[in-house]
Amino acid sequence: MNGWVSIVGLGPGRESLVTPEVREVIAQATDIIGYIPYVKRIAPRDGLTLHASDNRVEIDRATHALSLAQQGARVVVVSSGDPGVFAMASAVFEALEAQPQFEGVEISVQPGITAMLAAAAAAGAPLGHDFCAINLSDNLKPWSVIEHRLRMASRADFAMAFYNPRSKSRPHQFGEALSILREECGPDRLITFARNVTHEDQRLTTVTLGEATEEMADMRTVVLVGNSATRRVGPYVYTPRSAL
Amino acid sequence: MNGWVSIVGLGPGRESLVTPEVREVIAQATDIIGYIPYVKRIAPRDGLTLHASDNRVEIDRATHALSLAQQGARVVVVSSGDPGVFAMASAVFEALEAQPQFEGVEISVQPGITAMLAAAAAAGAPLGHDFCAINLSDNLKPWSVIEHRLRMASRADFAMAFYNPRSKSRPHQFGEALSILREECGPDRLITFARNVTHEDQRLTTVTLGEATEEMADMRTVVLVGNSATRRVGPYVYTPRSAL
Numbered sequence: 333m334n335g336w337v338s339i340v341g342l343g344p345g346r347e348s349l350v351t352p353e354v355r356e357v358i359a360q361a362t363d364i365i366g367y368i369p370y371v372k373r374i375a376p377r378d379g380l381t382l383h384a385s386d387n388r389v390e391i392d393r394a395t396h397a398l399s400l401a402q403q404g405a406r407v408v409v410v411s412s413g414d415p416g417v418f419a420m421a422s423a424v425f426e427a428l429e430a431q432p433q434f435e436g437v438e439i440s441v442q443p444g445i446t447a448m449l450a451a452a453a454a455a456g457a458p459l460g461h462d463f464c465a466i467n468l469s470d471n472l473k474p475w476s477v478i479e480h481r482l483r484m485a486s487r488a489d490f491a492m493a494f495y496n497p498r499s500k501s502r503p504h505q506f507g508e509a510l511s512i513l514r515e516e517c518g519p520d521r522l523i524t525f526a527r528n529v530t531h532e533d534q535r536l537t538t539v540t541l542g543e544a545t546e547e548m549a550d551m552r553t554v555v556l557v558g559n560s561a562t563r564r565v566g567p568y569v570y571t572p573r574s575a576l
Numbered sequence: 577m578n579g580w581v582s583i584v585g586l587g588p589g590r591e592s593l594v595t596p597e598v599r600e601v602i603a604q605a606t607d608i609i610g611y612i613p614y615v616k617r618i619a620p621r622d623g624l625t626l627h628a629s630d631n632r633v634e635i636d637r638a639t640h641a642l643s644l645a646q647q648g649a650r651v652v653v654v655s656s657g658d659p660g661v662f663a664m665a666s667a668v669f670e671a672l673e674a675q676p677q678f679e680g681v682e683i684s685v686q687p688g689i690t691a692m693l694a695a696a697a698a699a700g701a702p703l704g705h706d707f708c709a710i711n712l713s714d715n716l717k718p719w720s721v722i723e724h725r726l727r728m729a730s731r732a733d734f735a736m737a738f739y740n741p742r743s744k745s746r747p748h749q750f751g752e753a754l755s756i757l758r759e760e761c762g763p764d765r766l767i768t769f770a771r772n773v774t775h776e777d778q779r780l781t782t783v784t785l786g787e788a789t790e791e792m793a794d795m796r797t798v799v800l801v802g803n804s805a806t807r808r809v810g811p812y813v814y815t816p817r818s819a820l
Contacts, residue, residue: 343595346597347596348595348596348597348600349595349596349597349687350595350596351587351592351593351594351595351689352591352592352593352594352596353590353592353593356592390817414693414697415697415701416693416696416697416701416702416703416704417693417703417704418704418705418817421697421700421701421704421814422701422704422705422814422815422816422817423817424701425700425701425704425809425812425814426814426816426817428809428810428812429807429809435810436810439700439812440697441696441697441698441700441701442697443593443689443693443694443696443697444689445595445687445688445689446693449658449660449661449687449690450687452660452685452687453658453659453660453665453684453685453686453687454685456665456669456685457659457660457665457666457668457669457685458660459660459661460660460661460662460665460666460669461662461666461711462708462709462710462711462725463708463709464706464707464708464709464729464732464734465706465707465708466706467705467706472817472818472819473818473819473820474819474820477733477819477820480732481706481732481733481734484728484729484731484732484734485708485728485732485734487728488708488724488725488728488729488732489721489725490708490725490728563673565669565672565673566672566679566680568669568672568683570665570666570669570670571666572666572670573634573662573666573667573670573716574716574717575716575717575718575721576717576718576721
């Protein structure tokens with residue numbers, strides 16, 4: 333029996349956003365590997381082993397997946413959102429590169445609905461023109477890189493989406509990010525805080541950069557910043573398709 | 577009867593990537609509006625009117641949708657990929673803003689799998705770190721804006737995804753984009769051309785910027801450019817999660 337690893341995206345939370353392709357891959361699996369809250373989303377059944385692990389052990393988890401697959405298991409690594417956007421896909425390839433004994437293990441990636449696009453859909457169309465996605469966590473990069481990217485993205489007049497804007501261990505960096513954005517984009521730029529997007533308790537708040545405070549974000553929030561043309565129409569926020 | 581407009585994403589092509597949520601909204605519709613090849617993806621049934629229109633009439637299409645909904649119809653506007661990424665969602669909000677008589681029409685957006693994420697999944701994880709998405713068509717913005725964004729994105733060291741890289745009416749601009757990228761990122765940067773992604777004839781080609789030529793892209797191609805750390809491992813292309 334040939335094993336494989338499939339890295340799948342479960343979407344941001346609402347079950348009706350899980351693609352049929354991902355459901356099918358999960359139905360074929362012998363093992364599910366992932367962060368505890370994502371593995372909880374998988375229904376137990378005979379012949380399926382659930383391996384839930386804590387946060388920040390991505391490489392261990394990826395190595396476990398490759399090892400099981402090499403022994404013949406059909407392993408699904410679950411991410412929320414899309415596995416290729418600040419999630420497990422890169423971690424699996426990092427583990428593969430570091431451990432040549434896993435060369436030849438069959439790996440595939442199944443896309444999912446990533447949080448920024450679900451948040452944008454809930455708000456209207458704030459990412460309707462050129463945009464960027466930045467992970468604001470400095471676990472894996474220095475803060476100076478994040479600061480530089482915020483400035484370059486502002487000067488490109490990109491709409492922006494921020495993942496992991498704020499955590500308990502770094503409560504003040506998001507305030508610094510807001511200061512940089514206010515300096516680069518001015519106080520009138522629209523910013524949307526989307527918390528628990530697609531969950532029952534989803535909450536969307538749109539304010540200006542001048543009104544935004546760091547307390548408006550936490551680790552369950554995706555933050556969207558408009559470009560210079562982003563505006564409101566009725567209850568919606570959108571970015572027009574054209575640029576000057 | 578209260579009408580509504582729902583703007584949905586059908587994903588890049590493979591039917592198993594259409595979310596159950598989008599299927600459900602289509603099942604409730606009285607009218608489907610969209611560009612001819614996307615409307616063709618909807619199965620005809622009694623009680624459902626299909627309105628297919630040609631390219632570049634997005635505002636007419638959006639106005640038609642709002643008008644039908646105001647008369648009580650349940651209208652689904654279909655886009656490929658995600659409706660909020662270079663697709664119909666912004667056009668509907670532009671039409672709403674320009675025509676206040678449609679104020680109060682209920683509008684929702686259902687996300688879909690956008691082409692760049694399906695292409696990234698097929699290649700490995702080239703968008704696994706901070707990235708941007710740029711529409712290379714100059715139909716709705718001057719080429720100078722695109723050139724500026726390419727330079728800012730390069731200096732931010734974003735991975736990049738390009739939509740609409742090249743068409744028959746502007747065959748040479750993509751060559752200019754490649755020149756800018758070579759100048760900013762050097763000849764060794766990886767670039768992936770993903771044509772007809774998730775369709776049966778999907779074709780993925782990864783080369784360096786030094787090897788890339790403008791003929792490698794057409795309107796059915798999504799182009800992904802790595803950041804300075806993007807590399808190959810076996811048959812995969814990926815961007816590590818960390819940055820220096």
